[in-house]
Amino acid sequence: MATRIGVDIGGTFTDLVFYDEHDGAMRVAKRPTTPKAPDVGVVEIIAEALADDAVARAAYFLHGTTVGLNALLERKGACVGLMTTKGFRDVLELRRGTRGEAMYDLHHQPRPPLVPRRLRMEIDERILADGTIEQPLDADDVARTLERLRAEGAEAIAISFLNAYAHPAHEVEAEQALRRLGFEGPITLSHRVSREMREFERTATTVVDAYVRPAVSGYLRRLDDRMRDDGFGGESLITRSGGGSMSFAEAEARPFETVMSGPVAGAVAAGDLARELGFARAITADVGGTSFDTCLLVDGRPRVRYEGAVGDLPLQTAWVDVRSIGSGGGSIAHVDDSALLRVGPASSGAVPGPVCYGRGGTRPTTTDAAAVLGMLGFGELAGGLRLDIPAARRAIDKLAAGLGLSGDEVASGVITIAGAAMAGAVRSVTIEQGEDQREAALISFGGAGPMLATIIASELDMTSIVIPRHAGNFSAWGLLGQDVTRTASASLIHPLDAAGVAAAHATLGGLRRELDERVAASGGSGDRDGTSFDVALELRYLRQLHSLTVPWPQPSPDSAAASLAEAFAAQYETTFGHALEAPVEIVAVRATLREALPEVDWGTPVRDVRAAPDRTCDAYSFSRGERVEFVVRDRAALDEQPTAGPLIVLEPTTTTYVDAGWTVRVGPRGALLIATEEDHDDR
Numbered sequence: 207m208a209t210r211i212g213v214d215i216g217g218t219f220t221d222l223v224f225y226d227e228h229d230g231a232m233r234v235a236k237r238p239t240t241p242k243a244p245d246v247g248v249v250e251i252i253a254e255a256l257a258d259d260a261v262a263r264a265a266y267f268l269h270g271t272t273v274g275l276n277a278l279l280e281r282k283g284a285c286v287g288l289m290t291t292k293g294f295r296d297v298l299e300l301r302r303g304t305r306g307e308a309m310y311d312l313h314h315q316p317r318p319p320l321v322p323r324r325l326r327m328e329i330d331e332r333i334l335a336d337g338t339i340e341q342p343l344d345a346d347d348v349a350r351t352l353e354r355l356r357a358e359g360a361e362a363i364a365i366s367f368l369n370a371y372a373h374p375a376h377e378v379e380a381e382q383a384l385r386r387l388g389f390e391g392p393i394t395l396s397h398r399v400s401r402e403m404r405e406f407e408r409t410a411t412t413v414v415d416a417y418v419r420p421a422v423s424g425y426l427r428r429l430d431d432r433m434r435d436d437g438f439g440g441e442s443l444i445t446r447s448g449g450g451s452m453s454f455a456e457a458e459a460r461p462f463e464t465v466m467s468g469p470v471a472g473a474v475a476a477g478d479l480a481r482e483l484g485f486a487r488a489i490t491a492d493v494g495g496t497s498f499d500t501c502l503l504v505d506g507r508p509r510v511r512y513e514g515a516v517g518d519l520p521l522q523t524a525w526v527d528v529r530s531i532g533s534g535g536g537s538i539a540h541v542d543d544s545a546l547l548r549v550g551p552a553s554s555g556a557v558p559g560p561v562c563y564g565r566g567g568t569r570p571t572t573t574d575a576a577a578v579l580g581m582l583g584f585g586e587l588a589g590g591l592r593l594d595i596p597a598a599r600r601a602i603d604k605l606a607a608g609l610g611l612s613g614d615e616v617a618s619g620v621i622t623i624a625g626a627a628m629a630g631a632v633r634s635v636t637i638e639q640g641e642d643q644r645e646a647a648l649i650s651f652g653g654a655g656p657m658l659a660t661i662i663a664s665e666l667d668m669t670s671i672v673i674p675r676h677a678g679n680f681s682a683w684g685l686l687g688q689d690v691t692r693t694a695s696a697s698l699i700h701p702l703d704a705a706g707v708a709a710a711h712a713t714l715g716g717l718r719r720e721l722d723e724r725v726a727a728s729g730g731s732g733d734r735d736g737t738s739f740d741v742a743l744e745l746r747y748l749r750q751l752h753s754l755t756v757p758w759p760q761p762s763p764d765s766a767a768a769s770l771a772e773a774f775a776a777q778y779e780t781t782f783g784h785a786l787e788a789p790v791e792i793v794a795v796r797a798t799l800r801e802a803l804p805e806v807d808w809g810t811p812v813r814d815v816r817a818a819p820d821r822t823c824d825a826y827s828f829s830r831g832e833r834v835e836f837v838v839r840d841r842a843a844l845d846e847q848p849t850a851g852p853l854i855v856l857e858p859t860t861t862t863y864v865d866a867g868w869t870v871r872v873g874p875r876g877a878l879l880i881a882t883e884e885d886h887d888d889r
Contacts, residue, residue, distance in 0.1 A: 208804045210266035210440075211256070212685035213248050214471065215239055217272070218495020218536050218556045219653055220247050221682040221859070222255050224264075225806055234679045236653075236859055239556040244273060245429040249436065262437040266803065268685040270445045272468040273425045274418040274461055278516050281320075283417035284392070287360035288321045289351055289380060290409065291368040292328040297409050299323075301518075316518055320417050325358055327351040329367070329380065335403075337373035348383045356389075363389065364416040366396035366409040371697055374398075392419045399462060400522040401696040402794055407513060411522040415462040422461035426454045443690065445471050448510055448524025450691025450800060453728050462523055465516060468681070469499040469528045473508045475684025476649040479674055481506030482874055487646035488672070489632055490528075491662055492681065493655040495536040496553040498628045501528045502635040503649075509635075512695065512744070512755060512796065524693045524798075529634050533627045535573040535654035536560055539620045541608055547616065549623045562598035563591065570605055573654065574598035575620035578613060580825030581657055581863045583838045583854045614833070618826055625661035632666055640781065647672050651680035656855075656862035659880065661828060664865075669884070671868075675876035678859025690801040694720045695744075695794050702745060702767050702774075702790040710795050711763040714741060717797040725799070737801050744794035745774045747786050753793045754778060818843075827852055829867045844872050850883065 209227045213220065222235040235255035240247035248269070252261060277283045290297065298319040329348060332341035355363065363384065370377045374397035381393050394416040400408045430442050443451040447466035457464050472492045480488035480503050488506075492499040501508045514525030532551025536559060542548050549572060558566035560573040562585070576582055577598045585593030599613060606616040636643040647670040650659035656673045663671050674680045694717040700706035718739070741761045746753035756774045758765070771790045779785045818840050825836040834852055841857040848871045851864035855878070864870050864880060873879040 208265035209260075209263050210268060210686050210803075210806075211252065211261070211264050212268045212270075212471075212682045213251065214270040214468065214679075214682040214685060215244050215248065215272060216468065216494045216653075216681075217497065217534070217553065218559065220244075220251050221679040222251050223676065223679050223682040223686060224256055224260065225686055226260070226263075228263075232676070232683075234676050234682075234859055236679060238559070241556055244271065245425055245432060248429055249432045252433075253436070258437055261433075262439065264438060265440040266686075267433060267438060267440060267442045268445070268451060268688055269429075269443065270467050270471050270681060270685055271425070271464070274422045274465045275468065275516065277418045277421040278414065278465065278519065282421070283320065284361040284420045285359050286321050286325065286413055286416045287355035287358065287363045288326045288409075288413060289329050289348070289363060289365045289367075290326065291332060292330050294368055294405065294409075295323070295326045295328050297406050298326070298413065301406055320413050320519070321364070325355065325360060327354065331367060331376045333367065333369045333373050333376060335369050335372055337369070339373070339375070343376045343379050345379070345383050348380050349387055352384060352387055352389060360391070362392040362394070362416040362419060364394045364396075364409075364412045366405075366412045368405065370395070370397045371401045371403055371408065392416060392423075394419065399460075401694070402522055403697040403699075404522065407520045407522045410520050411462055414465070414516075414519060414521060415460070418465070419458070419461050422464060423458040426458055430454050443688065445685060445688055446524070446691060447514065447521075447526065448691070448693060449474050449508065449526050449688070451685075451688040452690065452692065456692075456724065456728050462521060465521060466514065466525060466528065469497075469501075469530065470526045471684035471688060472499070472651060472681035473501040473503070473526055473528055473684075475680060475687060476501075476651070476674070477503045477506045477508055478687065479649060479672065479875065479877060480647065483647070483672065483877070483879075485647045485670075485672075487641065488649050489636065489643060489646050491628065491632070491648055491650040491652075491655050491659065493628070493650070493652040493658055494534045495559075495653060496532065496534045496555060497530050498533045498631060499528050499530045500628070500631050500635055501526065502639065502641060502646075510755075512794075527635065529631050531627060531631045533572075533624050533631075534652075535571065535576075535657075537572050537624065538569045539571060539575065539605060539616075540569070541605065545609070547605075547609065547619050547623060549620055549627065560598070561601040562593040562595060564594045564597065568601065570598065570601040570620070572620055572624045574601055575617040576654075576657055576863075578602050578617040579621065580823050580833070580836065581621075581854070582861050583823055583825075583836075583856060584821070586856065587861070614826060618828065621658070621661060621828070625658055625665050628658065628662050629665035632662070640783065644668055646670075649674065651677040651860075653678045653860055656860045656878075658863070660851075660863060660865045660868050664828070669882045671880035672873075673862050673878035673880065676857075676859055677862070678857075686806050687803070689803055692721050692724055692799045693797065695796040697794050698792050700792045701748075702771055702792055704767055706792050707765050707767050707770070708763040710743060710758075710792055711761060711765075713795045714761055714797060717795060718799075721797060721799040737799070740798040740800065742796045743770065743792055744796065745770070745790055746793055747778075747788040748791050754781065755796065823854070825852070825854065827866045829865045834866065841878070844870065844878065846872055848881075
């Protein structure tokens with residue numbers, strides 16, 4: 207065990223969880239995010255919630271942030287110059303032939319590349335796919351290119367040469383030449399970002415890394431300096447997009463791995479909880495102020511993809527399969543040009559926030575609708591915030607007047623629309639992947655997740671809901687258990703036969719050396735207790751475009767190719783509903799080195815007999831379609847016996863809305879288990 211601090215920055219709130227190894231105590235805190243200076247907000251919430259000695263005693267500071275993601279979404283990154291092989295200047299604009307959801311949009315206009323054409327420079331060099339040097343690097347060409355990039359004001363340089371994943375010599379030579387010529391800014395080499403083929407994806411990832419590096423590096427350095435000034439002497443870690451954590455120093459060198467740092471910790475923590483509760487299938491519903499994030503958990507593990515995307519920008523890196531939409535507690539309700547009620551994706555954010563927060567907001571949001579309907583009880587939220595419900599009512603009524611409806615009709619419509627959008631996102635990770643969400647549990651967290659849990663579950667015909675302990679801060683809680691993780695991969699195109707397995711094992715040796723070098727460069731030894739090394743192969747049927755990742759539990763040059771092919775066929779049939787009679791080939795080898803942090807003893811909360819007495823309020827029941835009397839109860843007063851709704855459960859970090867027709871009880875690890883009354887009767 208080890209004392210540790212977890213801080214997660216969301217679009218609206220910054221959440222803290224502190225675990226004290228000395229007494230096993232968990233402390234939580236929540237405060238509005240400071241978008242213009244998130245590092246200041248982190249330090250301030252720590253100062254408000256913890257004594258100086260607690261900070262000094264902490265062995266780990268674990269962090270989740272959207273700094274890199276925001277730089278991408280808002281296009282506020284560095285001015286990047288791209289050096290690429292002659293003839294490949296426009297790969298960022300050529301992209302792929304597929305257009306995804308825009309396939310049938312005749313007016314679709316992709317966003318401009320992160321690097322404008324005037325900053326994309328061709329270098330005379332060529333390496334073939336087998337690593338053979340066909341055209342040596344022209345050093346004079348590099349020098350001329352640097353002068354042009356300097357004249358254009360380039361702050362960072364991305365280098366992505368053709369087939370550098372197979373042989374990186376020219377990228378290394380170009381970097382050395384740039385340093386000799388005096389360039390002091392960040393340089394990103396594609397082979398250090400990804401050793402996999404696919405020129406567009408590798409180049410895009412390289413550019414993203416260079417684009418966000420100044421923002422991420424500057425932020426992490428400022429935050430670490432502030433933490434050290436306040437007495438913190440432990441290890442600073444940040445969550446990776448693919449799960450697990452990495453040191454601040456590694457994140458500065460590989461910022462592309464932190465782009466989806468924010469939503470990942472909650473998904474991983476939900477997986478741990480699902481395993482403990484015995485759910486073979488579970489779905490996360492993380493509802494914050496600006497977004498809804500969802501992830502399918504299979505046997506307590508979130509699915510990991512090896513290529514993600516931010517908008518139309520592919521990222522060739524490990525990526526927990528979390529799907530996000532712009533729908534959260536702060537999503538703004540409005541009437542569109544067709545006179546239809548819409549919710550989101552625009553958000554009120556942390557500033558000014560929903561109207562009911564009393565911080566200057568004027569446009570009604572999902573939270574305002576919930577406040578008007580009584581779903582938040584008497585409007586007593588985390589951090590001592592008291593909602594201005596009359597102001598929310600005025601904003602909703604103004605919207606209702608334009609639609610010719612009552613305030614309650616519009617407010618219930620806002621909640622229903624938001625719930626339907628969130629249910630649609632859930633279907634994208636379940637039904638669209640061959641999974642039946644009705645057989646899964648919905649693990650709902652985030653500031654607004656418990657408030658909307660029964661709404662989302664009803665839309666999806668789900669009968670089982672889990673509300674974790676400290677649900678409003680659950681993503682920050684999840685940070686505390688993120689092991690230090692490093693991944694590496696390399697393309698290897700070879701038939702899946704004995705020779706292919708041997709070649710994959712040889713490639714694996716190089717990946718292990720790369721991971722060990724990264725451990726050493728970060729000042730680690732790689733010998734923490736619980737260190738594990740996991741291997742997988744990327745396989746596909748011959749000549750197919752897409753592939754699947756299959757675990758290689760006991761990698762050996764003598765492993766049976768037939769057993770790996772059988773595992774691939776079984777996974778292919780599960781994914782696509784059929785298998786093929788065709789040869790299988792290896793596409794890539796993947797390796798993960800995981801160093802486990804000391805375990806956290808989460809403990810079991812004891813029922814608080816001093817909890818406030820029950821109250822009642824008038825609130826809207828969606829199952830009954832009318833206002834009814836709800837019991838308002840402290841979470842600490844609930845026990846293992848089922849309590850029937852309608853019920854509103856209060857706690858320091860969130861509010862849980864239990865509609866009529868549902869029951870709630872306390873389960874393992876203090877989680878609330880909510881089920882339909884029929885489901886409880888069956889048990």
